[in-house]
Amino acid sequence: MLVPLERKVLNENDRIAATLRQRFQRNGTFCLNLISSPGSGKTALLERTLAGFDAARRVAVLTGDIQTDNDARRLARYGFPVRQISTGGACHLDARMVERHLTDWPVDELEILFLENVGNLVCPTSYDLGEEARAVLLSVTEGEDKPLKYPATFHHADLMVLNKIDLLPYVPFSMELARENARRVQPEIEILEVSCTSGEGLERWNDWIERHL
Amino acid sequence: MSIAASVLDAVRAEAALQGGGRVTRAGLRIGELSGVAVESLRFCLEVLVADTELAALGFEIEFAPWTRRCRGCAAVFRVTDARPACTACGSGDTEAAGGDQMELSFLELEEP
Numbered sequence: 001m002l003v004p005l006e007r008k009v010l011n012e013n014d015r016i017a018a019t020l021r022q023r024f025q026r027n028g029t030f031c032l033n034l035i036s037s038p039g040s041g042k043t044a045l046l047e048r049t050l051a052g053f054d055a056a057r058r059v060a061v062l063t064g065d066i067q068t069d070n071d072a073r074r075l076a077r078y079g080f081p082v083r084q085i086s087t088g089g090a091c092h093l094d095a096r097m098v099e100r101h102l103t104d105w106p107v108d109e110l111e112i113l114f115l116e117n118v119g120n121l122v123c124p125t126s127y128d129l130g131e132e133a134r135a136v137l138l139s140v141t142e143g144e145d146k147p148l149k150y151p152a153t154f155h156h157a158d159l160m161v162l163n164k165i166d167l168l169p170y171v172p173f174s175m176e177l178a179r180e181n182a183r184r185v186q187p188e189i190e191i192l193e194v195s196c197t198s199g200e201g202l203e204r205w206n207d208w209i210e211r212h213l
Numbered sequence: 214m215s216i217a218a219s220v221l222d223a224v225r226a227e228a229a230l231q232g233g234g235r236v237t238r239a240g241l242r243i244g245e246l247s248g249v250a251v252e253s254l255r256f257c258l259e260v261l262v263a264d265t266e267l268a269a270l271g272f273e274i275e276f277a278p279w280t281r282r283c284r285g286c287a288a289v290f291r292v293t294d295a296r297p298a299c300t301a302c303g304s305g306d307t308e309a310a311g312g313d314q315m316e317l318s319f320l321e322l323e324e325p
Contacts, residue, residue, distance in 0.1 A: 001324060003231050007317040009219050009241070090215060125248035126216065126315065148295050151279070152248040152313070184295040187307070 013127055016095035020102075020130025024113070030212045031113045033129050035153060036137035037146075038119030041163040043071045044196040045137065045205070046114055050078035052206060058109055062101055063116040064093040071116065081105065092123035095130055111213055121150040133212060135159040138182075140173040147181040154185040159192065159208065166195040216249055216315070217257035221267065223317045231322055238271045238321035245279040246312035279312035 008014060024031045034042045046061060053059055060081040063071045072084035083105070085097050098115060107113065115131060117124040136157040138146055141164060147154040154160065160182045162175065175193065182189050192208060194201035220241065228236045243249050251274050262268050279292040283299035289310050290300040298305045 001231075001234065001322050003227070003320045003322065005227060005240075005317050005319055007223055007227060009216060009223050009315045009317060012219070012222065092215075094215070122248055123215075151295060152246040155246050155309070156313070181295070184297055187297050187305070 010126060010128075013095045016099055017128035017130040020095060020099060021132070023108070024130060024132065027108045027110070028213075029107070029110045029113050030133075030209070031115065031129075031131045032209070032212075033115045033117060033124075033131035033134045034137065035117045035121070035124045035134065035157070036119060036139075037121050037142060040119070040137040040139040040142065041196050042116050042119070042137055043074055045161065045163065045194070046075055046116060047078070048196045048199070048202055049114075049206070049209070050075060050080055052202070053078075053080070055079055057111060058106075059112045059114070060105070060107070060110050061114045061116060062093075062098060064097070064118045066091065066118060087118060090123075091118055091120045092127050093117050093129055094127045098129050112209065121146065121153050125150075125153045125156055133158045135161055137161045137163050138178060139164040140167055140171055140175075140178075142173075144174050144178040144181060147178070147185045151185045154182055154189065157186060157189060159190045161205065162191065162193045164195060164197070165193050165200060166198040214257045214261075217254055217261050220254075220258060220317065221261055224267065224270070224320065227317060227320055228322060231320065232325040234322035234325035236267065236270055236320055236322050238273060238319075239317065240319035241272060241274045242277050242314045242316045242318040243274055244277040244312040244314040247315045249315060251276065275318060277312060277314045280310040281307040282310040283307050 036042050061075050062083050064085040066087055069084040072082050075082040083101050085101050115129050134157050192204050194205050224239050280289050282289045284306040285304040286302040288301035
């Protein structure tokens with residue numbers, strides 16, 4: 001007996017993600033999923049972002065890593081609630097991990113929830129976390145061709161953040177080519193250029209976030 | 214590996230819905246933009262089914278290409294070399310049409 005189907009392989013993940021998304025929307029929480037290779041600056045960008053927020057802002061971070069709570073400790077210094085998700089080997093966050101780490105947290109009162117994914121440009125792509133927007137970071141010490149090498153990740157992103165632009169004088173990185181490659185894979189992608197070291201471009205990043213609130 | 218585990222969860226759940234007969238073949242449709250490497254998936258599936266009731270299960274994996282649809286002439290075309298412009302009329306005004314599928318497309322079961 002042959003049974004034709006159209007069942008999504010990750011339908012259980014998608015179901016939980018849809019529940020999370022409804023919850024975020026109901027409470028007016030802007031949830032952002034941050035994806036990049038290891039070392040592109042996700043944690044640094046969040047550090048600069050949290051450092052710039054007024055203490056009264058209702059902002060929280062879930063940060064994923066395979067091992068250690070180093071990132072959570074880095075981020076906790078800014079006074080906002082931060083939780084580490086140690087995936088224990090998994091190379092991505094999934095919706096169930098997010099759901100589980102939101103229990104007994106004042107999540108329904110949040111304006112912004114940042115989800116810092118595990119550093120990996122492949123696996124996080126497949127997992128909807130219930131986010132409203134997805135940002136992928138690419139630093140200028142990497143190759144401009146990453147959007148072409150990892151099209152799935154860039155195709156599913158709303159925003160590309162080009163980070164470490166303070167290093168441009170020292171590395172053979174073409175901003176033009178990086179932008180062009182990203183737009184080939186995702187013609188509608190928004191692009192921002194920042195340096196978490198010098199602070200250049202962070203105002204536009206903050207504006208981008210505020211626009212989504 | 215976690216995607217392969219989700220595939221087997223999906224196979225078991227659908228088999229139960231279809232009356233619980235032994236599953237002999239399963240079809241998967243994996244898109245070019247799904248982020249899944251078909252060969253790695255095949256390997257992980259083999260590892261996970263070993264010594265289970267699904268050990269004899271054969272997977273047929275269908276590749277779904279990355280496609281876009283032209284907003285001008287409505288042609289659906291395959292994207293090659295990450296070029297988003299319409300291959301029929303040349304327009305750059307196109308939208309995503311496919312390639313991110315990750316689906317169980319059929320099951321073949323013995324009568325329960």
